[in-house]
Amino acid sequence: GAAPGLGRIVARYPYQDEAGRLQYEEVRFDPKDFRLRQPDGHGGWIWNMKGARRVLFGLPELIDVADVILVEGPKDVLTLRGLDLVATTTAGGARAWSRGDYARQLRKAGCLRLTICPDHDDAGRQYAEDAARDCHAAGISCKVLELPGLAEHQDVSDWLDAGHTAAELADLVAAAPMWRPETEQPEPE
Numbered sequence: 001g002a003a004p005g006l007g008r009i010v011a012r013y014p015y016q017d018e019a020g021r022l023q024y025e026e027v028r029f030d031p032k033d034f035r036l037r038q039p040d041g042h043g044g045w046i047w048n049m050k051g052a053r054r055v056l057f058g059l060p061e062l063i064d065v066a067d068v069i070l071v072e073g074p075k076d077v078l079t080l081r082g083l084d085l086v087a088t089t090t091a092g093g094a095r096a097w098s099r100g101d102y103a104r105q106l107r108k109a110g111c112l113r114l115t116i117c118p119d120h121d122d123a124g125r126q127y128a129e130d131a132a133r134d135c136h137a138a139g140i141s142c143k144v145l146e147l148p149g150l151a152e153h154q155d156v157s158d159w160l161d162a163g164h165t166a167a168e169l170a171d172l173v174a175a176a177p178m179w180r181p182e183t184e185q186p187e188p189e
Helices: 074-081 103-110 122-137 156-161 168-176
Strands: 008-016 021-031 033-039 067-070 112-118 141-144
Touching: 008 074, 074 156, 103 122, 112 122, 122 141
Parallel strands: 067 112, 112 141
Antiparallel strands: 008 021, 021 033
């Protein structure tokens, strides 16, 4: 199961379709590296995504959930699940949004309101912008939440590890403005 020359596998994150069928895994290695693999149908793995359907992490858990949080990695999803929050991500980090039909998957699952909580860096801000644009077009209300006090490249897990709470997160989500495309922004006076 290990990919040659990539180190020791330290985590596997399964990506399943709406019915819970495994589509692929995101595999984390030590030293830190991530790769995607899909089942080969014979108990082994193919270390590429050719022909695989890209799905949101935890897609079966998103069914009939109106409020979802989008983060940049499965570790952050699991952190938020530990706080009884519903979260998801895309495999492949900040550049992954454009590779799938994720807005449609969210809408079809029942998501009405999406809070995007990106990593604190330029790639994260672009990920949030891409996701908000597509989800807004799909009829999902969006908020982009920039957590206060994060250093460059930190994320929601780092923020919570620094002692912040689920209640603080909920207050920030409630206070965040709705995202609007540039063409819908109010005119400056």
